[in-house]
Amino acid sequence: MGKLDGRVVIVTGAARGQGEQEARLFAAEGARVVVADVLDDRGEALAKEIGARYVHLDVGREEDWRAAVTATKDAYGQLDGLVNNAGILRFNSLLDTPVDEFMQVVRVNQVGCFLGIKAVAPEMSDGGTIVNTSSCTGLTGMAAVGAYAASKHAVVGLTRVAALELAGRGIRVNAVCPGAVDTxxxxxxxxxxxxxxxxxxxxxxxxxxxxxxxxxxGRPEEVARLALFLTSQDSSYITGQPFVIDGGWLAGVSVI
Structure with a gap:
């Protein structure tokens, strides 16, 4: 028995990195996975390897989300879970960040999560799960990643609001907040x-x-295991929470 037997889950940004490991682990745990990404060759190859379905999805485009949800329900007849994993990172000092760069990061990281929740929740089975990918920089500041940190702070806020609004249907919404991960x-x-x-x-x-x-x-597969926990019944009484997975980075400053 897998932890996700019978469940249908969309994973965004699933062609590589954390998303790839989440897709692999979820499939191994019995889920029917929809691999969603803009990297079509990689995404299609992964889907074929793990017995999943691939959909092209630019998370900043509402029409792409509608098409992805339709394709999922056409293929599997239901939709039980979403992992909003897709994200981008740009290194730049805040004062040197062009507006276009800032908005590009916000479009993928923040608007992408919003559109995912908006598109998937109405079609999701009661008792479903949504896992949003924030960051440890969604809970604290970090120099040289101002746009990223701003967008990831917003993801935590979206997570809390969505958890409150969807709780009546038993849909749980949580966030993973990775620190430095090898991707x-x-x-x-x-x-x-x-x-x-x-x-x-x-x-x-x-x-x-x-x-x-x-x-x-951290390793992508370690983040995937946290996403699995939040998608499975192991976390049945948890919603609206950010979960830090950072090797202790935010614990404090060591003087030893």
């Missing part, structure tokens, strides 16, 4: 998604060794 998006030392994963992981670990109490960056 192509978050590794400024190696932005090439085709780079050797072992080497990029070592590079990211060196970068964060002094910042993270556990001494390393």
């Amino acid at each position: 192509a998006m978050s590794n400024p030392a190696s932005p090439d998604p085709d780079a050797d994963p072992e080497q990029t992981a070592k590079g990211l670990d060196r970068l964060y060794r002094k910042l993270v109490p556990l001494g390393r960056a």
